[in-house]
Amino acid sequence: MHGGGFNRIVGIFVTSSESPTASQYVLRVPRFDASRLDRDLAPLQLLRRRSKIKVPEVTAFDTTSHNVLESPYMIQTRIPGSPLFPAYPDLPYELKYDIAYELGRVFSELNSIRSVVAGRLTLSPSQGPLRIQPFNNMDPDATVLYENGPPAQKPSDMLLALLEYKKELVVAEGPKQSFRVSFFDSFIVVASEMSARGLFDDNYYCLCHPDLEPRNILVSPPSPTQPQAITGILDWDSALFAPPFMSCPPPMWLWAWNDEGEEDERLPNMTPPTPDLRELKQLFEYVAGATYLRFAYGPQYRLARKLMRFAIDGLQSNEDLKSAELFLANNYRTPLLDSSVADELDAQKDAKPF
Structure with a gap:
């Protein structure tokens, strides 16, 4: 296969x-x-x-x-069924409707699965109870027992500690990595300013699937023996526990399929052009719930998702460095937030997406 x-x-x-x-x-x-x-x-x-x-x-x-x-x-x-990519645009509307509804339930469920610690799920060496590997300590002995509950560390403190940890790793590589150090210095300033504006005040970590794309969703027309359209969701290899805004990137392909390349997350809340597409978007949002609506569309949380990815993954390739340059150049006056963006963050911090 x-x-x-x-x-x-x-x-x-x-x-x-x-x-x-x-x-x-x-x-x-x-x-x-x-x-x-x-x-x-x-x-x-x-x-x-x-x-x-x-x-x-x-x-x-x-x-x-x-x-x-x-x-x-x-x-x-x-699992029975076929991947949604590339078949989704040609599916009958009734099946798309079922998919939108069921995917909304998936988003809602993921948000309800919580952890005391941010990080990646792992197994103990004896395949005993589930454990969490914190983002800022990759030592196998640093794992902690998985527990569902309020966070042991506030998301804002976790993010800043993670960025400092990644910066220390780069510093340890020597002076030739000074340009990477400067990126993390800027990220730390950005994270501090976003935290000061209350963007990380939601005090919990939930389960996130960072690659919840059509290629990883299997579907089949509902039947008496298989009443659900979504028969399975694959590729949980990169699943992690993170702040709730990380679990809410809009699945734009539901209402704005793009054959040309990656979707632009700056455009997800544009009104779809047809009644059917508008209905799919509204149905998904209704089922996904209030948490999704709060974190999906605001530019502040779009930027927070990018910043969190830099903190988790680091800057490992030239593509990462270009992405970091664009992130800082397009959204901030390096190393400080551009005043116009800062004003927008303040204005939209508590705003609803529509």
């Missing part, structure tokens, strides 16, 4: 004389030694335990290379 950037994917059909129908599975084998199968497994375990979101069921796995494949692996039951 077509694999992803980090996993080889193999379809498996198991036949038996006792059953005329073959059982179907998917084998996932990491492409790189640095891949973390424990982080792939942990979100699936949590979601099957705490939500109604349809995700693959893991039937077998090995996080070591001490097996016949000489590699870590995971075997999942194969």
